[in-house]
Amino acid sequence: MKLRSFVLALLLLAAFAFSKTITVGTSADFPPFEYIENGRFVGFDMDLMREIAKIAGFELKFVDMSFDSLIPALRAGQIDVVAAAMTITEERKQVVDFSIPYWTADQSVIVRADSNLTITVLFGKYKIGVQTGTTGDLWCTDELVSKGILPERNLKRYDTFILALSDLLNGNIDAIVLDSPVASRFAATKPVKVVGIIVTGEQYGIAVRKGNKELLNAINNALKQIIESGKMSELIDKYF
């Protein structure tokens, strides 16, 4: 009897420990929000998740995938959280739940540093790169392709920004449309420059499976504490 309750206690403990590991999906090609350095997930979102985990009392496991796989993976239960500078949109809100917003961004247009192209690169014969399924992709699709400004064949969709950037630097495409903070980071670290900003005022949120109230509340409570304690400002100073 004693042994049996000991085993039961062990099992319960194991189940508890197991349920406390949260799998975080990200697309680690988006500095300074998420990227890999010396084999480790680093960046603003990654540290933010680590702070949330400390407060909420769970362990983290990070998984890297293409941006457009994140919501399907979340819905399929392969991951519990998306932390990927993901913009809160009406469309996404139909299928996942978002935390309170933690960042505001616009879209930027980048070209090679030695290029003479301006924002008018968007309006015609040039090739524009985006990451599949991002708000940059949606903006180009809705505002340029659907309105007949940019031929569909000139909008090149990539799994990652690493591939888009290498095609930009190789001259295979002429510009990339992406989130403004990341565009500024690339402009500071790669031979590219920002030639225009499209004001979208989009806000980033952490996504969980629809209806996962317990996890969402834990994340929101932790986020509020992180903002109030000044930890958020510390993270901003560290990465921006």
Ligand code: GLN
């Ligand atoms: N904020 C953009 C979006 O949600 C891009 C995010 C990303 O590429 N990681 O679509």
